[in-house]
Amino acid sequence: MSDPFHIVCPHCQAVNRVPAVRLGQTPNCGQCHRPLFEAHPVELTQASFARHIERNDIPVLVDFWAPWCGPCQMMAPQFVQAAQLLEPKVRLAKVNTESEQALGAQWGIRSIPTLALFRGGRELARQAGAMGTQDIVRWVRAQLG
Numbered sequence: 001m002s003d004p005f006h007i008v009c010p011h012c013q014a015v016n017r018v019p020a021v022r023l024g025q026t027p028n029c030g031q032c033h034r035p036l037f038e039a040h041p042v043e044l045t046q047a048s049f050a051r052h053i054e055r056n057d058i059p060v061l062v063d064f065w066a067p068w069c070g071p072c073q074m075m076a077p078q079f080v081q082a083a084q085l086l087e088p089k090v091r092l093a094k095v096n097t098e099s100e101q102a103l104g105a106q107w108g109i110r111s112i113p114t115l116a117l118f119r120g121g122r123e124l125a126r127q128a129g130a131m132g133t134q135d136i137v138r139w140v141r142a143q144l145g
């Protein structure tokens with residue numbers, strides 16, 4: 001038996017322990033009973049960012065974006081599709097750098113969109129510029145080996 005994965009609930013931020021075999025079986029949160037994965041990126045704020053980055057046992061891919069950024073708007077549906085392909089092995093999340101300026105500054109985001117891949121609270125890699133679904137998936141898988 002492999003160890004259970006810690007998965008942070010995107011709805012109530014509770015840390016769930018999910019057995020590896022159950023990860024792909026649309027597990028629900030033990031606290032709020034909503035799905036832990038919905039094939040959709042999670043919107044993160046200053047209040048929830050660190051918890052998701054540090055407490056998830058799966059890698060977290062963050063799209064740093066802004067509402068006024070044209071390439072960000074173009075990439076948004078591609079990023080949703082990437083979530084459908086990468087969950088539950090990877091959590092996909094978004095940070096609106098306009099409403100969450102402190103997070104953008106903390107992580108030194110200089111251009112948007114920027115994708116950053118985190119595991120265990122540390123940044124593994126980042127990539128600036130809009131990407132299509134397949135490029136996002138390929139890039140993430142390349143980083144994770």
Ligand SMILES: [Zn+2]
Nearest residue numbers: 009012029032
């Ligand atoms: Zn929950």
